[in-house]
Amino acid sequence: MQAVMTAEEMGAWLEQVFPQVKDDFVVEHVDGVNTVMRMMVQDRHLRPGGTVSGPSMFALADVSAYVATMAIIGKEALTVTTNCSLDFMRKPEAGKDLIAKTQLLKLGRTLSVSNVLIYSEDSEAPVARANMTYAIPPRKS
């Protein structure tokens, strides 16, 4: 599969469609298969004790799978998450950004399926794993 948008174009698109989260995420890499997103962890993402909250990690996984899908099908606002499964495996390191590495496993006629691994920056053991399914509108061919 071939990406139709660069990381820069994707970042600009995200700012436009999700203005409320534009200070949270950076699109670091996009190609037809792999996507890397950074979450700039801030106080509002934390739980007492310094752990990144579950909803914040969900948000990172969700936007990562969205970007992985958009990279192939192009700007398409009607795409919606239909299913996710998440495993929280380790406590994120305090004071570190989170890095999400996403592999697009399938892009079918109506569904996209992605696998996301989330890491504390510079760590090798993932803090969380997510699987995201998006429903996509039928594409013109």
Next chain:
Amino acid sequence: MQAVMTAEEMGAWLEQVFPQVKDDFVVEHVDGVNTVMRMMVQDRHLRPGGTVSGPSMFALADVSAYVATMAIIGKEALTVTTNCSLDFMRKPEAGKDLIAKTQLLKLGRTLSVSNVLIYSEDSEAPVARANMTYAIPPRKS
């Protein structure tokens, strides 16, 4: 199973351990099996178009399963989410609160498992379904 906390006690406990979300959630009902939580939907929970965001629905499911578990084991801050699966099935109605009805399916020695159905207030068809697993510290018996 028998609840050891009332809805009021639970609400007070939530305000204490999750002060950042105390304006979002109300504990409406707690007993040994079923829990009802309300999410007071506000602008910060919305996506463009007026839909409640995925992370907000995740947060509602997560806190609901936490409350369902705490109701039985009592105040226990070390409980952590280990797994969730979520289906997003319908678009929430604009301008309505979300109501989460949670059934505690299992409370074992180290895991609790809950099933959560999320509704727009006054609607019969669920907007989302979640399954949450919490790891709980071994309890003194």
Next chain:
Amino acid sequence: MQAVMTAEEMGAWLEQVFPQVKDDFVVEHVDGVNTVMRMMVQDRHLRPGGTVSGPSMFALADVSAYVATMAIIGKEALTVTTNCSLDFMRKPEAGKDLIAKTQLLKLGRTLSVSNVLIYSEDSEAPVARANMTYAIPPRKS
């Protein structure tokens, strides 16, 4: 939603499309929302120790969600499972059939979503919980 097939018609249909499992499952109840299936547990479903195997419980959940969906849309062989999540919560009782109670949560244009609770017969605590998503062909309206 309104069922278009009775439990008897559904049983006959299952025998025809899944002849290899017709000795395993009985359709006990079908209506537009709830479905009850029985798995007649036999030696080939067991693991050492007398526990019903995971694949057997998966098969029960899968056929239950299939039946719940077919009950509304009618005989439709092209329906396929796209996603499942399963929690195994308790050890099934030895020598008891399994009973699966399925609630159809959504029947959309292209997806059906079901929630399945599996019990050892005559027990109140579920041994497993499953969530099944089926892709269904677009229906004529």
Next chain:
Amino acid sequence: MQAVMTAEEMGAWLEQVFPQVKDDFVVEHVDGVNTVMRMMVQDRHLRPGGTVSGPSMFALADVSAYVATMAIIGKEALTVTTNCSLDFMRKPEAGKDLIAKTQLLKLGRTLSVSNVLIYSEDSEAPVARANMTYAIPPRKS
């Protein structure tokens, strides 16, 4: 992490604890992180049309995660599956074995988490993805 059993030792152990499936699976590779299992697809695994059945793919994912976990903790019969999520993405090719590539994401004190990708032999696009969580007995350290 370091494997404490070879692929051959693991195959012998499987034959002993799961004699009923010993003709179905071959342990092809085991190390501390990655595991490769082959499912020798036979008529009894098929659905009408030649597709490998869902329960058969579940069984392959389940045994793969079991092997990935045993490779580190050693022979431990009390390990049980607690959760799985599965995405069925493509129809397996007729007449081909299935190959499961498993990555052990976490081996904690009480839980192991694995990610499994299942392929038709010689194909690059996965037919299914599974995430398996096993509860493991506390280990002596």
